[in-house]
Amino acid sequence: CGLGELILPENEPGSSIMPGKVNPTTQCEALTMVCAQVMGNHVAITVGGSNGxxxxxxxxxxxxxxxxxSLRLLGDASSFEKNCVRGIEANRERISKLLHELxxxxxxxxxxxxxxxxxxxxVAVAKKAHKEGSTLKEAALKLGVLTSEEFDSLVVPEKMIDPSD
Structure with missing residues (x-):
């Protein structure tokens, strides 16, 4: 994900210099440490099993x-779902904006x-938009290549990325 695409639950103090920013660092870093320890235990168990x-x-x-x-760590780490994952929401407005820009x-x-x-x-639309610093829609309208309705019906990013098209 990029920046601002997810809305995280506010379970921890935010940033002192960025109001509204939520830091899930303690939860995420703790889970990462659990994963590292469990992987280390797995290696030790594998080596032990191969040396009998x-x-x-x-x-x-x-x-x-x-x-x-490992079992105790994983059991304790399951609170990550309750304290972080459960409250995550998609910032649909931001995702839509980024999708359209992309x-x-x-x-x-x-x-x-x-x-x-x-x-x-x-090519004419792209050059005009670039030269004038306008949107592609504005350039297409000025050149008379498409009407506003035609452009809007053609340009639906959600449909454009559909693999069935």
Whole structure:
């Protein structure tokens, strides 16, 4: 995710220099440490299991300890779901804004547009918009290539990224 695409639950103090910013650092970093420890325990258990000779594995206590430690850590870390994951919401307004900027500002949109209005018209629209610092819609309207309604019906980023199209 980029910046501002998710709305996080305010379970911790925010930033002192950025009002409204929520820091999920304690929860996320704690979970990352749990994951690192569990992976380390897994390696130790694997090494212990591979070193059991003559049906007498002297590593069994270490392996059992590593397994029980991992289970306890994972059980305790399950509170992450309640304290962070459960309250996460999508910032639909921000996501929509970024989607429109990405689609309408990229070469993908140019390729999409020229399939609909032809290469020469698409180039003219892109050049005019770039030269005047206007939007592609404004340039298309000024050039008379598309009406406002045609542009709006063509340019629906949610439909443009649909793989079935």
């Amino acid at each position: 000779q003559f049906e007498l594995n002297v590593f069994k206590p270490m392996m059992a300890n590593g397994l029980l430690h 689609i309408l500002g990229g070469e993908y949109f140019f390729l999409y547009l020229f399939q609909k209005i032809g290469y020469d018209n698409a």
